[in-house]
Amino acid sequence: MMDKSAGINHSGTTVLNQSYNKSTHQAIVWRNVILFAYLHLAALYGALLIFTSAKIATTIFAIFMYQVSLIGITAGAHRLWSHRSYKAKWPLRVILMICNTVAFQNHVFEWSRDHRLHHKYSETNADPHNANRGFFFSHIGWLLCRKHPDIMDKGRGIDVKDLLADPIVAFQKKYYKFLMPMLCFIIPTLIPVYCWGESWSNSWFVAAMFRYTFSLNITWLVNSAAHMWGGRPYDRFINPAENITVALLALGEGWHNYHHVFPWDYKAAELGDYRLNITTAFIDFFAKIGWAYDLKTVSADTLRKRMERTGAEDKELPWGWDDKDLSLSDREAATIINKQG
Ligand SMILES: [Zn+2]
Numbered sequence: 001m002m003d004k005s006a007g008i009n010h011s012g013t014t015v016l017n018q019s020y021n022k023s024t025h026q027a028i029v030w031r032n033v034i035l036f037a038y039l040h041l042a043a044l045y046g047a048l049l050i051f052t053s054a055k056i057a058t059t060i061f062a063i064f065m066y067q068v069s070l071i072g073i074t075a076g077a078h079r080l081w082s083h084r085s086y087k088a089k090w091p092l093r094v095i096l097m098i099c100n101t102v103a104f105q106n107h108v109f110e111w112s113r114d115h116r117l118h119h120k121y122s123e124t125n126a127d128p129h130n131a132n133r134g135f136f137f138s139h140i141g142w143l144l145c146r147k148h149p150d151i152m153d154k155g156r157g158i159d160v161k162d163l164l165a166d167p168i169v170a171f172q173k174k175y176y177k178f179l180m181p182m183l184c185f186i187i188p189t190l191i192p193v194y195c196w197g198e199s200w201s202n203s204w205f206v207a208a209m210f211r212y213t214f215s216l217n218i219t220w221l222v223n224s225a226a227h228m229w230g231g232r233p234y235d236r237f238i239n240p241a242e243n244i245t246v247a248l249l250a251l252g253e254g255w256h257n258y259h260h261v262f263p264w265d266y267k268a269a270e271l272g273d274y275r276l277n278i279t280t281a282f283i284d285f286f287a288k289i290g291w292a293y294d295l296k297t298v299s300a301d302t303l304r305k306r307m308e309r310t311g312a313e314d315k316e317l318p319w320g321w322d323d324k325d326l327s328l329s330d331r332e333a334a335t336i337i338n339k340q341g
Pocket residue numbers: 118222223227240256260
């Protein structure tokens with residue numbers, strides 16, 4: 001159970017459980033409301049076309065592009081650039097930048113800056129998608145209104161110099177207005193039309209609109225569902241949770257309790273295999289050929305100690321010294337007076 005009353009958590013940091021201050025007005029951005037309304041209606045129509053008139057090749061292509069775009073977010077903007085959980089040589093960074101541009105979730109610089117804020121000030125007004133404001137806000141609502149002033153305020157204190165020092169990130173930012181429409185909408189619409197004779201309408205609504213809107217919603221589930229539902233074996237004092245459904249859909253990003261405790265782990269998870277963490281399989285593959293290196297992960301000892309300190313409290317309390325439920329760390333840390341033998 002979450003201890004909402006806690007002022008200090010077991011890691012010694014202050015629990016920032018401030019609720020949303022409704023007096024700070026955040027104006028609705030109607031342009032975004034209209035754009036997202038169109039996107040979702042177009043995606044629904046695309047879903048209908050998948051089952052009525054689109055060629056199977058177009059649907060397979062849309063699924064492939066969904067995976068490509070998500071890798072650009074998970075292995076790229078997230079685990080590489082936001083968290084620096086591994087390093088990548090320039091050919092891999094170029095691949096990840098291209099995949100990331102297909103995803104159109106703003107360029108890597110902006111995504112990573114927002115994401116570092118999300119981790120530093122999780123569930124406060126300075127968190128761009130503060131899950132304390134409910135499912136809708138943390139899912140899509142945060143993109144439909146102006147940012148809370150605390151985001152600008154705390155954002156100034158977040159170090160992002162490393163991001164623009166990467167020429168590939170700087171290149172993407174500089175040419176984003178040209179690269180994004182080409183890679184997210186134009187090329188994915190042209191390929192089905194010219195490669196296997198798909199109609200323009202099927203191509204636009206399935207390979208562009210449906211694929212893009214679906215991938216957005218899957219990514220948003222990490223901010224909404226994985227901040228609400230699931231177990232909390234690593235830190236029961238925070239909202240992020242282990243959500244297997246999100247892990248499956250978001251290529252391994254649903255192990256969110258673990259991820260918020262150890263954001264520098266390139267696997268973003270302890271549990272699950274490659275099926276539930278395709279992003280880790282992707283990074284491991286590139287590590288094998290030498291393009292990904294310095295992969296950071298948590299030692300078994302650190303993990304055990306953290307779980308014993310802040311993990312889920314569902315195990316039985318020990319009855320005394322010889323009970324197997326007495327944790328090893330408690331046993332080792334016990335002071336034994338007048339010890340004999
Ligand atoms: Zn999160």
